[in-house]
Amino acid sequence: MENDKSLLKVEDLKTYFYSKEGTVKAVDGVNFSINRGETLGIAGESGCGKSVTAQSILRLTPKNGRIENGRILLRTDEKTVDLVSLKASGDEIRKIRGKKISIIFQEPMTSFSMVHTIGSQIIEVIRLHQGCTRKEARDRTLELLNMVGLSAEQAIDAYPFSLSGGMRQRAMIAMSLSCMPSLLIADEPTTAVDVTIQAQVLKLLRRIQKEKQMALIMITHDLAVLSELCDKVMIMYLGKDVEHAPTKELFSNPKHPYTKGLLNSVPKLHQGPRQKIEAIKGTVPSPYALPTGCSFHPRCPDFIPGLCDKEIPKLFDVDENHKVSCFLYQ
Amino acid sequence: MLRFILHRILWMIPTLLFISILSFIIIEAPPGDFMTTYVSRLREQGEDMGQVTIDGLRARYGLDQPIYVKYFKWIRGVVQGDFGQSLEWQRPVADLLRARLPWSILISLSSLLFVYLIAIPIGVYSATHLYSKLDYFFNLVGFIGLAIPNFLFALIMLWFIFQRTGNAAIGLFSREFLMAPWSFARVIDLFKHLWLPALVIGTAGTAGMIRIMRANLLDELSKAYVMVARAKGLSERKVLYKYPFRIALNPVVSTIGWTLPALFSGEVLVSIVLGIPTIAPIFLGSLMGQDMFLAGSIVFIMATLTVIGTLISDILLGWLDPRIRESI
Amino acid sequence: MIEKNKTEKISAEKLNIASQWKLMRWKFYRHKVAVFSLILLSFFYFVVIFGGFISPYNARQNDIRYKNAPPQRIRFFDEDGKFHFRPFVYGIEAEFNDKTFQTLYIRKTDVKHPVYLFVKGDPYQFWGLFTTDRHLFGTEERAMFLMGTDRMGRDLLSRIIYGGRLSLTIGLVGIACSFLLGITIGGISGYYGGRIDRFIQRTIETIRSIPTIPLWMVLSIALPPYWSVVKVYFGIVIILSLIGWTGLARVVRGKFMALRKEDFVMAAILNGASEKKIIFQQLLPSFSSHIIASLTLSVPGMILGETALSFLGLGLQAPAISWGVLLKDAQQIRVLANTPWILFPGLFVIITILAFNFVGDGIRDAADPYSAI
Ligand SMILES: Nc1ncnc2c1ncn2[C@@H]1O[C@H](COP(=O)(O)OP(=O)(O)OP(=O)(O)O)[C@@H](O)[C@H]1O
Numbered sequence A: 001m002e003n004d005k006s007l008l009k010v011e012d013l014k015t016y017f018y019s020k021e022g023t024v025k026a027v028d029g030v031n032f033s034i035n036r037g038e039t040l041g042i043a044g045e046s047g048c049g050k051s052v053t054a055q056s057i058l059r060l061t062p063k064n065g066r067i068e069n070g071r072i073l074l075r076t077d078e079k080t081v082d083l084v085s086l087k088a089s090g091d092e093i094r095k096i097r098g099k100k101i102s103i104i105f106q107e108p109m110t111s112f113s114m115v116h117t118i119g120s121q122i123i124e125v126i127r128l129h130q131g132c133t134r135k136e137a138r139d140r141t142l143e144l145l146n147m148v149g150l151s152a153e154q155a156i157d158a159y160p161f162s163l164s165g166g167m168r169q170r171a172m173i174a175m176s177l178s179c180m181p182s183l184l185i186a187d188e189p190t191t192a193v194d195v196t197i198q199a200q201v202l203k204l205l206r207r208i209q210k211e212k213q214m215a216l217i218m219i220t221h222d223l224a225v226l227s228e229l230c231d232k233v234m235i236m237y238l239g240k241d242v243e244h245a246p247t248k249e250l251f252s253n254p255k256h257p258y259t260k261g262l263l264n265s266v267p268k269l270h271q272g273p274r275q276k277i278e279a280i281k282g283t284v285p286s287p288y289a290l291p292t293g294c295s296f297h298p299r300c301p302d303f304i305p306g307l308c309d310k311e312i313p314k315l316f317d318v319d320e321n322h323k324v325s326c327f328l329y330q
Numbered sequence B: 001m002l003r004f005i006l007h008r009i010l011w012m013i014p015t016l017l018f019i020s021i022l023s024f025i026i027i028e029a030p031p032g033d034f035m036t037t038y039v040s041r042l043r044e045q046g047e048d049m050g051q052v053t054i055d056g057l058r059a060r061y062g063l064d065q066p067i068y069v070k071y072f073k074w075i076r077g078v079v080q081g082d083f084g085q086s087l088e089w090q091r092p093v094a095d096l097l098r099a100r101l102p103w104s105i106l107i108s109l110s111s112l113l114f115v116y117l118i119a120i121p122i123g124v125y126s127a128t129h130l131y132s133k134l135d136y137f138f139n140l141v142g143f144i145g146l147a148i149p150n151f152l153f154a155l156i157m158l159w160f161i162f163q164r165t166g167n168a169a170i171g172l173f174s175r176e177f178l179m180a181p182w183s184f185a186r187v188i189d190l191f192k193h194l195w196l197p198a199l200v201i202g203t204a205g206t207a208g209m210i211r212i213m214r215a216n217l218l219d220e221l222s223k224a225y226v227m228v229a230r231a232k233g234l235s236e237r238k239v240l241y242k243y244p245f246r247i248a249l250n251p252v253v254s255t256i257g258w259t260l261p262a263l264f265s266g267e268v269l270v271s272i273v274l275g276i277p278t279i280a281p282i283f284l285g286s287l288m289g290q291d292m293f294l295a296g297s298i299v300f301i302m303a304t305l306t307v308i309g310t311l312i313s314d315i316l317l318g319w320l321d322p323r324i325r326e327s328i
Numbered sequence C: 001m002i003e004k005n006k007t008e009k010i011s012a013e014k015l016n017i018a019s020q021w022k023l024m025r026w027k028f029y030r031h032k033v034a035v036f037s038l039i040l041l042s043f044f045y046f047v048v049i050f051g052g053f054i055s056p057y058n059a060r061q062n063d064i065r066y067k068n069a070p071p072q073r074i075r076f077f078d079e080d081g082k083f084h085f086r087p088f089v090y091g092i093e094a095e096f097n098d099k100t101f102q103t104l105y106i107r108k109t110d111v112k113h114p115v116y117l118f119v120k121g122d123p124y125q126f127w128g129l130f131t132t133d134r135h136l137f138g139t140e141e142r143a144m145f146l147m148g149t150d151r152m153g154r155d156l157l158s159r160i161i162y163g164g165r166l167s168l169t170i171g172l173v174g175i176a177c178s179f180l181l182g183i184t185i186g187g188i189s190g191y192y193g194g195r196i197d198r199f200i201q202r203t204i205e206t207i208r209s210i211p212t213i214p215l216w217m218v219l220s221i222a223l224p225p226y227w228s229v230v231k232v233y234f235g236i237v238i239i240l241s242l243i244g245w246t247g248l249a250r251v252v253r254g255k256f257m258a259l260r261k262e263d264f265v266m267a268a269i270l271n272g273a274s275e276k277k278i279i280f281q282q283l284l285p286s287f288s289s290h291i292i293a294s295l296t297l298s299v300p301g302m303i304l305g306e307t308a309l310s311f312l313g314l315g316l317q318a319p320a321i322s323w324g325v326l327l328k329d330a331q332q333i334r335v336l337a338n339t340p341w342i343l344f345p346g347l348f349v350i351i352t353i354l355a356f357n358f359v360g361d362g363i364r365d366a367a368d369p370y371s372a373i
């Protein structure tokens, strides 16, 4: 690995789903890397493969999905492992899950088993990875629940159905932090909770991330979250990474027509009520029948006939940290 | 939890009341009463009873009182364990039941055990090996199991065993153990006979249960907490058994409520075909002979047992699932 | 303006339902086993409807020459492997073995009975319209027993076909009755909710906690012994549906509960449509597919009920012929061991129930909007 600091490096990752109706190329060639203590945002429309990317990293894709190509390199203290080469339910990946890399999922309502207490579900992780006694694990759990701002003594013996969505998501964060992972993947942790809770959860994540110097992959389609939380951003469209840039740069100087469209489609806070809001024209194509060439070309305002619909653009460098996969920047 | 159990028990009382009324209607329903049948049978045999004797007997059995008085008399007796007199057997109904009910319960419980022992592992296998060859196979077997009437299956098994061994697989004991006192060998002999009714009665239930278990587990496996559990680093076994399996089991437990009546139904038919001395044969006999105290009591007992079974399954469910426990 | 909008919306709903039926049919056709089962069932009912004509003999015609005769095969090739254009059955003759005291049938390969179409045989009434003696197929002499005969020499195949008349229809008629009861009571329960609903649910729960077979058995003895076959038949139907309605009522209630909250019912209520209209024009069509599925799936229970009761001697009785009545002969192990073919009616019971289950399953899957297309 050329970059010394990078903790996780994903190279040309492809994850496909197979079903009777056809093949879905949910992730179709994604590259990124993240350093220790850094925050990477992944954004894109619904269905572009953000969650599948996250699941692929931990080898959690459902049975009908398969990683077809690529490497996922994780640097641990001793060595670097390629997660793709591990067995999906083997011992090695299991020692990474929850310990080195944790993940918070989209659905706080069903992320906990309803018939076990919050405490028992957290204690389980701690005991699994750190092999401590029940008492130690319980104390540690109380500490964690306190840290995420829950009244720990109550929450630990509560059943998930008696907690609100926001409280559950906090508990989820507590669980994901229980073994102090070096990387936390948060897959839209706030879509399912209401606005005030969203702000709290995000604040909490940022605080903990700063405190623990943990790397964070923040998946969202909320651009405000990106700008507030992330050091750098990756934009995805139909399973491909279309643009990489530091957050400030991306918002001030978006390059890919899709990114521009994405930024234009949300109202900006500082421009008053009269601003133009433009939706990206057209709709996302069916995942079973992807367009040829650049998959964005049917919706692209800057479409170059003969090029965009024929060839697939690779990532071109705009500058050292800014990459975009579009022929306009060849 | 105690509150929950109490609540459930209170909940049972109206049901039991309803059942008792229904059973009593059964006792009273047939045109005429037992004396009519009894007298006409005696007549057929050439004997004749004077009207005075008949009225005397009527009064003795309380057959001449208004219906609600009879009901209260009956229910008071039932509460004290006195189910009235079987006019056909000339014995207290309670005595007859005492001798035979344990066998009915034993057979029904063995079938229940059979159902769960077979259905749960197969359901789990089918759900985790979706659309595999064995999954299809179990599905087909399940369909056939649902389609074979209990008594027909019993007949087929009888015939099959008779063809193979030349013995009729009838009853619960071999001849030499029939009257023998309890011994280890007798228990073994009992088990040698018990598997057949358990298999025959349980098959239909097993088929249904496999479907339920499979569907439930599939449902649970698709939920987010399964992936969360995997993401924690748990082994596949634990991911399956600690969470989704455990939760999928709840509806299975709650089906005891309708599995039990089905098993009792099956038990009645199969015991008659296989000649097992449970309450089934005397039930059939009591119906044929219009011995309604016996018939009504048997219906009452069977229904009560199912209600108790349902109660147990409710309590079990409350214990397994905090959502249910805390919903009252 | 608002009025117009509403009607538009409702007619749009109707359109929606129409195309839903089409989609359902299409999904059902993809269910190969279900389609095959449906064809098979149609065939059974067809045979039963033309039972007098299709069955080779009168089901009650006994024949002391052929008591307990085993099933025969229709052959095109004889013992020597020679092909005969006209199919035939071999003659059989009873032979009494004085060691075992059993009658055994031996095949007489020198006697061939050719099988003809439209042969003359036992007279029968065609649908009560006229009397005729033509049968679809058979031999000139009474000698063809494809499923064997019973202890009185009656042809089992003919008996099964005649028995199908009662056994196959009892399920349908029973379902019609349960349907009426279930949809009325379940509808009331689900539509009004509240206390009425609780009371009805409690009653249903109680009825279901009583094992059905014993309850059926008890109820069946209320049928007076002097009743005619037709009366007993309807008596049994009523007994079966007295319990069968509960399951259906639950389905209906659940649907009503769910649908009460749906938009188009709200729209109809706001529109001032009378309650009856709401129920019959909007609620019923939208879940009739589910009802049909549960109806189909409860036919087997009815058939099983009749068969079990008749088998025990509590349902239809001997001069009447039903599959259960036929199976009653198999109660003795001796009889069963010597003439196992008397289990043939059971085979038809199994096939029928299987087919109904497959069809019901197919409909249910097709009616489920979330199932994969
Ligand atoms: N188990 C699966 N089987 C088949 N296809 C799947 C499966 N999981 C995801 N997909 C497909 O993969 C594509 C990407 O899905 P993914 O969940 O990653 O989207 P996403 O970017 O996370 O969207 P959202 O913002 O809605 O969460 C979608 O087209 C989806 O239909």
Ligand SMILES: [Mg+2]
Binding pocket: A050, A051, A052, A106, A187, A188
């Ligand atoms: Mg997602």
